[in-house]
Amino acid sequence: MFFSDNSVFRITEIKLSNIKNVTSGSIEFAESCQLYKADDGEIDYRSIHDVLGIYGQNGSGKTAVIHTISLLKDIVMGKSFFDDNKFNFFVKRNSALGYINYTFLLIEKDTKYTLNYAIELEPVLKDNQNVIGIQLKSETFLLEDITHHMKYPVISINAESDDVNSLFSKDADFTAAKIISARQNSNDFINKVSALLASRQNDYQNHKSFLFDDNTLETLKESALESAKILGEKIKKLKLQITYNIYCYDTDNDALTTIGVGTILGTAKVENNEETITSGVFPIGINGPFEILTKHKKVYANFVDQINIVVNGFIPGFHAEYREVGLPHLSSDGKDEVIAIEMVRTDKDLNLPIMSESNGVRKLINLSSAIICVFNNPSAFLVVDEFDSGVFENLLGQILSVLDNSAKGQILFTSHNLRPLEVLNYKSIYFTTVNSENRYVKLHNVKTTNNVRDFYYRALKVGGQSEELSDETEASQISASLYKGGELFKKVIPYVQ
Structure with a gap:
């Protein structure tokens, strides 16, 4: 909402x-x-x-x-x-x-x-x-x-x-x-x-x-x-x-x-059959793969687009993407379908998980x-x-x-x-x-x-x-x-x- x-x-x-x-x-x-x-x-x-x-x-x-x-x-x-x-x-x-x-x-x-x-x-x-x-x-x-x-x-x-x-x-x-x-x-x-x-x-x-x-x-x-x-x-x-x-x-x-849990603060725009805009605080596991609701994949994809635009202005050449790890599966409580994703920095021939970045870079990503x-x-x-x-x-x-x-x-x-x-x-x-x-x-x-x-x-x-x-x-x-x-x-x- x-x-x-x-x-x-x-x-x-x-x-x-x-x-x-x-x-x-x-x-x-x-x-x-x-x-x-x-x-x-x-x-x-x-x-x-x-x-x-x-x-x-x-x-x-x-x-x-x-x-x-x-x-x-x-x-x-x-x-x-x-x-x-x-x-x-x-x-x-x-x-x-x-x-x-x-x-x-x-x-x-x-x-x-x-x-x-x-x-x-x-x-x-x-x-x-x-x-x-x-x-x-x-x-x-x-x-x-x-x-x-x-x-x-x-x-x-x-x-x-x-x-x-x-x-x-x-x-x-x-x-x-x-x-x-x-x-x-x-x-x-x-x-x-x-x-x-x-x-x-x-x-x-x-x-x-x-x-x-x-x-x-x-x-x-x-x-x-x-x-x-x-x-x-x-x-x-x-x-x-x-x-x-x-x-x-x-x-x-x-x-x-610092301990690798992190959050993204902000608003993401998702377009399905009709336009939906989601706003709030979203978890982002920066110490490795983390699970999200499968239905939120487009939300995180939109966040990554925003991150690349803004953080690239702060750190020239910065580029990140999220990658799916494994296949969709039921959550531990059996209520929702989830999938593991991982945030990765991919610029300058890098292929580094965001977990390897400094706290300052993670902070800029979150903000x-x-x-x-x-x-x-x-x-x-x-x-x-x-x-x-x-x-x-x-x-x-x-x-x-x-x-x-x-x-x-x-x-x-x-x-x-x-x-x-x-x-x-x-x-x-x-x-x-x-x-x-x-x-x-x-x-x-x-x-x-x-x-x-x-x-x-x-x-x-x-x-x-x-x-x-x-x-x-x-x-x-x-x-x-x-x-x-x-x-x-x-x-x-x-x-x-």
Whole structure:
């Protein structure tokens, strides 16, 4: 399945509170925010520079932002995030609740909407009593028609509320009875509300979203209440957008790539009797042959075509193909027909499995389809943690420069390599601070003639910004620490000189 219509979605802001080591912080896509005020008419999305980078010292809160996007995708797709280790200790230590607020812009023909989705996260002990996970405490959704200056009822869902009639909202004009279009205490009302309450209980017990539950959306969309119907339609659109047009690549993907499991993020076009477009995350065994559903052969063939186009631009002459290994056969559970295939690099007289390539090449392969999507689709959003890991410095700068100048979609990345500071506008870079109350800032007093990389170095050394950007570490301190460590080491192994 693939979500595509004439509407355009953009993420405009992400706010965090009490998430990991971030007491308060926000990331704003400034140029997408300008679209709220843009004149009606066709928008040239290639002229909008929505490539944002986050820089800062280790452990300063960069990955926290990336994980909020991963969490959003899991919530919307109905996945249980409770067992995902990346969300262990996700709520800041000694905080009762963590908050994340996501703001979106929806452009639909001649109408613009603001969509706001906010969640409260509660820390909860896992079974082993040593690890703290998270669960949803509440969900809030706001919709505003900016063009026609119209606000819709606020949907506010509490996981533990006992008030049946305020199941969706505390608004007196948006009670459960009015949404369901039935008299309170009637059998029809009781049956429908009972089903929804059971659904809510099941969702939250299994660490899933009730707002994005299909039963909730159908209830809203089928309502005789016009505001409920519109809210249901917009939330459904948002669900499809996040599911199919947001691509997250984090350090988990890097780890999988290292052990040879890997994924392809992106969209593949398949033509049978009728055109089908498939979007999402697809496994790719890069340590040798791997099994796929036989019906997905054309999907992978299309991915290989995309890989060859994009990666050849990064690595001149690169060419890969997939080869079938053996014959189609039933899967281990006996439900589907599968076939083993192997990804092989075939350029320059090579005949090498992709498993023999470096992690950097594998990473570019994994990202190639998603990069095509974000380059050509104004609703696509690519998130990459540690984009520089395994990627040649000059190539990293070239990729980000091209995306910043010409991509229709949005990109958010973190990096330690400072080359992007030389190719991106300083307004496209956030820097972490040592102040957890104001974790993300942009540099100020930067002149057009300044080299941002040098300017950042100077700010690290002598300050001059609104916030301190790092806890200073001196070479002498590092050296002294190593000497002290050596003294302890000698006590364990006395013959160390």
